[in-house]
Amino acid sequence: MKAACFHCGAACGSAAHSRADKSFCCAGCLAVFELLTENGLAGFYQLAEQPGIRVAQPTATNRFAFLDEPAVRARLVDFADDKLTRVTFHLPAIHCIACVWLLENLFRLLPGIGQSQVNFARKEAAVAFDPARVKLSEVAALLASLGYEPELKLADLDAKPANPPARRLWLQLGVAGFAFGNAMFFAITGYFGLDAFTGPQLKELIGWLNLLLAVPVVAFSAADYYRSAWASLRQRLLNIDVPIAAGIVAIFAQSVWEVASGRGEGYFDSLCGLIFFLLCGKLFQQKTYNRLAFDRDYKSFFPLSVTRVERRFPNRLADVADKAGSETGAPQESRVSLSELAIGDHLLLRNGELIPADAKLLSGPALIDYSFVTGESEPLAKQPGDYLYAGGRQMGGAIEVETVKPVSQSYLTSLWNQDAFRKDRTESFNALTNAYSQRFTKIILTVAVGAAVFWAVVNPAKSLNAFTAVLIVACPCALALAAPFALGSAQRVLGRRNVFLKNPFVLETLARVNAIVFDKTGTLTAAGAGSVTWQGAQVARHSNVETSNATRAEGLDIGMSSYGELTDAEERWLYSMTRHSTHPLAVRIGEAIAGQHFPEPVRSFLETTGCGMEGQVDGHEIWAGSAAWLESRGVACSSRRKEAPSSPDPTQSEPPHVGSYVHVAIDGRQRGCFVLASALRSDSGQLITELSSRYELALLSGDNERERERFRALFGSDALLQFNQSPLDKLDFIKRLQRDGKTVMMVGDGLNDAGALKQADVGVAVVESVSAFSPASDIIASAQMVPRLAEVLRYAKQSVATVRAAFLISTIYNIVGVSIAASGNLSPVVCAILMPLSSVSVVAFACGMTAWLGRKLRDGELRVESRCAAASQLSTLNPQLTGGAA
Amino acid sequence: MSVIFFLIPLSIVFAVAFLFAFIWSVRSGQYEDTTTPSMRLLLDEKIAAKPDSKPDNSPNPKLK
Structure with missing residues (x-):
């Protein structure tokens, strides 16, 4: 049994090092371990199991020498004087609590380093050091040698925003909350008629105080809404911020007028409350998005793996000679997930595989297709030694490359979300919200103007009141928030079950699917299971x-083992x-x-x-x-030829x-x-039965008709079964279905049917252990989730139904609220209560429902790795070709 | 009841003080990172102080 590296948890090869009963996969890991234990930082290993990051090669000390150039240095450091320099590094490798501890104890490793502080969510470490004793390049080299390679992007550092957006939002929220609380507090005196005791002066005082409180809210906290509304108006569009901005301005103007003319105390409390709750929603939304982005950028996002080649060193021959003599010296290939890749690893990239990180070409003529990156579809020929950029795709034979940069998960994600792979049909994108909010904005504006005109004729005193009241009480924020919240949390739920969506709005399309096309290989049949x-x-x-007399014309004799x-x-x-x-x-x-x-x-x-x-x-x-x-x-x-009993393996029962x-x-x-x-996946039959009642099913296969009967029995008589399909046939098949008005989901392995996946309304790439990244797909699903496809589809429908229900709740609320407002009878209390209640209830409903439904989604979390292990065991158990049928 | 004319401005003064405290806390970066402090709380100083478990019988594994 191979031991796991004490430092990084990777499997130790035969070249393993050991020290004090602990084994290490490489010299780099051992070096880090020794460095840490020598400096009293062994506690690192108590905080988490195998918390380290694989360090393939010790870092050369002069690698970061360029950082000491004054110009570079000046752009990088946050603060510098004679005694102290502060610098913030972005360290993508930060992943657990032990990282935080180690990086904050950096001062124990290198004298001269002062305090260091980690921001886990942003994967940053701010390090202070004494420039007289330590050079910037040494700090960077130390981090790199521990496995935390700093990501240096000098270009980004040029314009560091003075106030990051999150900080600004917090300030806006704080100001609005402050004003809201106090304004409400003062306004209560008016609601309960306290002025009966004190006379009208109190009312007047409170009016002016609230006006004072509202000014910073309207001017500062709500500033982004005016900007967004203005930008959208200039593009002749009505986005959701237009009625919000109009409402804010209208309420404010009317309230100022009321206070100034001594008619009342205005609606400042409602106004501050409105803005406060809008900003709360915005912050919550931003946090949710950040968390989503974090999940995506973190290694768990793509279940992708590549083939790593490890060459055994000749001087280790003796160690392994007893194991398998004939194997020594052979390049050892292993499949590793992208997150385990270290700089300097050798990778084998085969036809159609994506280059996961910037790399140097080692062997083989490469023909790299950069269409994912540049949109240029003409492949470029590269020679050994050339530099290859991440995101390119090898066309042709296998090549071997050496990675020179760490894998950037977020970069690969951005490729996925690139415009080139966006579906042409724009109505499917974000359709739900946009269609609704456009209509909503128009209706509200019409009703508001209508009410104003009506009351201008009937009772001019009520006219402005009714107009602003409609805008106040109409709450578009519920609409703006329901879809992103419900679908965003649904995306997270699915992501945890190894179904990764390109973006939350894929769910909308997924819910509309009414035809499902399966590509046979690798989807319904389980790879690696059959013999x-x-x-x-x-x-x-x-x-x-x-038949082959023609080819035999040259009279070549095949020899003894020809058949x-x-x-x-x-x-x-x-x-x-x-x-x-x-x-x-x-x-x-x-x-x-x-x-x-x-x-x-x-x-x-x-x-x-x-x-x-x-x-x-x-x-x-x-x-x-x-x-x-x-x-x-x-x-x-x-x-x-009729089937001979081809499988001599007695355990072969299929x-x-x-x-x-x-x-x-x-x-x-x-x-x-x-x-x-090809063994059918165990629950394939159940899946098909479950799906066939509700969806039109079809099976496409590049294979010949041999299996038609079997699949006919599986799919039932209605399904379309097409064999001998070329990739182009598959594409046309999808197009035909779409012309018939079907919304098509295509389930394929993502490599040999990329065109069809892209053409389909929803393309699902099923990945087993090895997979090439396929940006044409909308969903990447791990293979063990395929039998649960029916549940995923149901979940998508339920999520979209949740959004619709949230819309309905919000619509009912709006109809009630707006009709009261339009009748001119809206009191400030009703407005102040209804407004936030609607937003909070809609958001709570949307998030709560999706989370609750998600819990019902059966847990399919077999670890991908354990399956890989099982599959490789299987192939080692049965490495020989079982003999011929003769 | 006219005491309320004194109490209201007083309450405003207090509230504004808290507002400025909040603004200061945001400016000083306390809202930048709400994840790490919660993890840091779990990190025991004792682990760092503990004598390392290195048995040290290896022949001088000096690094640099």
């Missing part, structure tokens, strides 16, 4: 004579080929035959989506793919005819095929 068997082309022995089992060399060639592809079938074949092979270089690798892959290994031309594809190249495939076939031809001659038994 992989090789069937030598024994039929080819008979059919070869007639039946694969030779070692052939297995190695195929293994080398599969390493270049991310196709689920290729990955499974690769896992099954990995055995003890070293990959060989593959030349002119080409993968044709939906068809297969080709390339040259060791001078042999290898083709692997669908029968139709090979046949189109003149290779006969024995697809007519019917043998379920599976995908990958045909292999070597040097233009059929060699046989791999049968990948």
Whole structure:
């Protein structure tokens, strides 16, 4: 059993170091451990289990030398004098309480460092140090050597805002709250008729006092509403802030007039309350968004992993010789999640995989498609040694790269949210709120003007009162808040269950879905669960004579093992080929035959989506793919063959005819095929039954018709089953459904059907252990959530229903309030009570309902990692190709 | 009841004092970070003071 690194928790390879009964995965981790224990900071390890960050290589001390340049230094530090310099570093690696403790005890590690303070939410550490004893570059190097690589963005530091927005909002809120409390307090005397005892002077005094209190609120606290309303008016739009701003101005103007003319004490208390509650909602919203952004930026957001290559060092040969002699010296490949990547790791990127962090190309001619980043679709050819930017996508064979920068989760998220991947259909985006608020604003303004005109004729004294009262009592904030709150918290609920939404508004579309299209591979069938068997082309022995005479024209003799089992060399060639592809079938074949092979270089690798892959290994031309594809190249495939009992494994209980076939031809001659038994996910049947009553279902598959019967039985007679589909066919299929007025959800593996995922109204990319990031999708769901798809859909519907219910509550409130107001009978008390009550109740309802419904959503949190482990165990248990059928 | 004419301005004076206290607290950055202080509370000084558990029989693992 491999031990976990005491410092960072990564699995210790054979090159592990150990010190004092504790094992470490690398020299970097050991160095940090020793540094900490020597300086009395061993408490770091008591605060959390394996709290450290993997440090692959000790940091070179001069790496940050550029920070000591006066110009750079001046831009970076917050404060500097002779005795003290203060600098704030952004450290993306901060992730737990032990980090906080360690970073705040930094002074124990390097004399000259003073106080350091961590802001956990912003992942920042402010460090004070004595410039006479410590250089800025040394502080940065110390942080880097502990694994907290500072993220230095000098460009951003140029214009540091003097007052961050959050601080301004707090001030606005404080001023409004202060004024609201006091104004209400004073106003109570009027409500209870205290002026009966004191005469009209009190009323007058209170009127002026409240006016005084309201001025800073209207001028400072509400300033953002005027700005936003003005900006929206200039674009000839009516956003939700327009009636708010109009209402504030109207109330204020009327109240001032009332007080100045001695008619009453105005509505200042209501006005301050209105602004106070609006700002409360805004702050709450901002906090929720921040927390969401934090969840997204933190490593838990994308369940993505990459293949890391670790080369064993020759001098470690002796250590491992007893384990598996033949394995030594081979590059060890392991799948690690993005968050575990360290700078300097070597990664293997296969066809279609995304470069997760800025990296240097080590081997292989790379053809990088930067369309996610730049929108430029023409791939760029790169040579070893070239610098590759994160977000590019490798096209063609596998390449090996070395990361030079840490992975930025937020950067990958921003790629996902890029305009290029936004759906064209704008009505689906934020439709609920926008449509409603536009209408709301118009209606309220019409009613207000109507009431003013009506009363101007009937009773001019009431005219202005009615006009402002309508604007006061009409509460648009409930509308503005309901959707972001309900959908935002629903997004969090789903995120915790490994279903990640691109943005909260995907839920609106999700709720409208009425047709679901499944891509077979990797969604309904579980990868890694079924066996992989090789069937030598024994039929080819008979059919070869007639069909491949043409290819045989050169009279090449195949040799003794030409039929039946694969030779070692052939297995190695195929293994080398599969390493270049991310196709689920290729990955499974690769896992099954990995055995003890070293990959060989593959030349002119080409993968044709939906068809297969080709390339040259060791001078042999290898083709692997669908029968139709090979046949189109003149290779006969024995697809007519009836199923032989292909699986000698007695534990294999599933019917043998379920599976995908990958045909292999070597040097233009059929060699046989791999049968990948695809076990249906255990609850697939239940899922389909559950869905089929409410949705139109369809299945698309690039495979041939072999499995039609099985899926027909599963899907029922109404469903559309399409086989032999090319990616373009899939896209057209979705388009056809949409033309019929369907809202389509497409569930695919995100790689081989990216076009269809993008075309669908909601594209769901299902990820298993290895996955390439697919910005075309709207939802990334971990594979174990697929059986729970029906629940996710139901939850989306319920969330949107919650928003609608909140709208309804708010509408009823508004109808009641506005009709009282329009009749000219609105008293300040009613206004002051109704206004905040409506906002608070709507927000509480929206958040409460989504959280409560979310609790009912069954917990699907099998850890992704544990599944990976299970899958890799499976493939090590059964690494050999089970023999041919002959 | 005319005492109220004295009490109201007095209450305003108090309230304004609190308002300024609030403004000061925001300006001094106390609302910047509401997460870390709650974590810092859990960090025991004792852990830091504890003699390290290093058995130290390794041959001088000096770092730099």
